[in-house]
Amino acid sequence: MTINLHTHTPRCNHAEGSERDYIEAALAAGIKTLGFSDHSPMPFQTDHTSTFRMKLSEVDDYFATLTALREEFKDQINLLIGVEAEYYPGVFPHLQALLKNYPLDYMIMGQHFLHDEEGYPGCGAKSIDPKWLSLYVDQVIEGLETGAFTYLAHPDLLHYIGCASTYKKHYTRLCERCKELDIPLEINLLGLKEGRHYPNNHFWQIAGEVGNKVIIGVDAHQPYRFAESEVLEKAHALAEKFHLNLTKDIPLRNPIVL
Ligand SMILES: [Zn+2]
Ligand SMILES: [Zn+2]
Known part of the structure; x- marks a missing residue:
């Protein structure tokens, strides 16, 4: 592995290790391009708060820390500064307005919740109700169509366990649209390592048939993940x-489109 664009920091409250620890672990694993993509701050327009992402008050420090490390390690590794963000239609313009003030290299999409998060189920929650799968696919496609996202992380996150033909119908339309938009899909090493419901064989069968571009993402929440x-x-x-x-070969898309 020479490139990984999916790396977290402790600001998301469920990762461990300093940025320097991640960089050193990535170097030891032979990685040449390392992108940090911590869970994005999200400027909700209500009093909703989520605890699995960096706070708005931490954004300055995130960029300042990584900008300094990029300079320090410039002869050893190509360091990129990104975020992993959901596409929440009601929040996205505000997110764009926030992030345009920072030296952001890219965004990846990790759609962890539906609608604008507040009051909606997590995408990893098991369900036999096709409406969540359908909404997930609609919302991910709408987000990717903005052009802001460089790739789609754990595309098979929505945990639908109902009938196989419904699974195939919706995930096929997701794969087909991603192919049209030339958006790579990520095989997520964290899910694979931990035996989560993703990567899902049924999904990857579809992606193989559709012929999507596929990349591997460590989704590192601990530095030692690079050694696995x-x-x-x-x-x-x-x-x-x-x-x-x-x-x-993952062309970075300009994350600021509004
Ligand atoms: Zn995470
Ligand atoms: Zn992640």
């Missing part, structure tokens, strides 16, 4: 099994 070479081998086996079009 056995999970990387499993990801390659998955890619081989479903004839996935693995790429390391």
Whole structure:
């Protein structure tokens, strides 16, 4: 692995280790391009707060810390500063207005909740109700169509356990639209390592048939994740099994589009 654009920091309240620890672990693993993409701050327009992302008050420090480290490590590694963000239609313009003030290299989409988060289920919650799957796919497509997102993290996060044909119908339209938009899909090493419901074989079968571009993301919440070479081998086996079009060439899209 020479590139990873999916790396967290402790600001999200569920990751461990300093930025320097992540950089050193990535260097030891042979990574040449390391992108930080912590859970994005989210300027909700209500009194809703979420605890799994950096606070608005931490954004200055996030960019300042990474900008300084980029300079310090410039001869050893190509450091990029990104965020992993949901597309929340009511918040997205405010997020754009916030982030345009910072040296942001890219955004990846990780759609952890539906609608604008508040009062809606998490996408990882098991459900047999197709309305959540349908809404997830609609919302992810709408977000990707903005052009702001460089790739789609754990595309198979929405945990629908109802009938197979409904699963296939909606995830096929997601894969087809991603192909049209040239948006790579991520095989998520964290989910693979921890035996989560993603990566889902049914999803990757579809992605193989549609012919999507596929990339691997560590989704590191601890520096030691970079050393887990056995999970990387499993990801390659998955890619081989479903004839996935693995790429390391990921053109960064301008994250500020509004
Ligand atoms: Zn996380
Ligand atoms: Zn993540």
